[in-house]
Amino acid sequence: MLQTALNIVTILIGATLITVIILQSKGSGFGGIFGGRDMLNPLHTRRGLERTLFLFTIGLTVAFLLISLVGSLVSS
Numbered sequence: 001m002l003q004t005a006l007n008i009v010t011i012l013i014g015a016t017l018i019t020v021i022i023l024q025s026k027g028s029g030f031g032g033i034f035g036g037r038d039m040l041n042p043l044h045t046r047r048g049l050e051r052t053l054f055l056f057t058i059g060l061t062v063a064f065l066l067i068s069l070v071g072s073l074v075s076s
Helices: 001-024 030-034 048-075
Strands: none
Touching: 001 048
8 A cells, every 4th residue: 555655746747856857948048948048158047937937846856766765665
């Protein structure tokens, strides 16, 4: 039962992580999806929605790794 729940949570986190990464559009920022700004500026800082997506991606990645580790320990 616990293994099934962990598998479902892992799938949901993975799908959400994929979606958030696609929204970041290859590191060009949220505006890059619509042909936005030039990202050749090395002093670029993330602001607003772009920063939120970046931090959310980090959080999802950590959660995915932890759930995967717990799932592998429970199954063995």
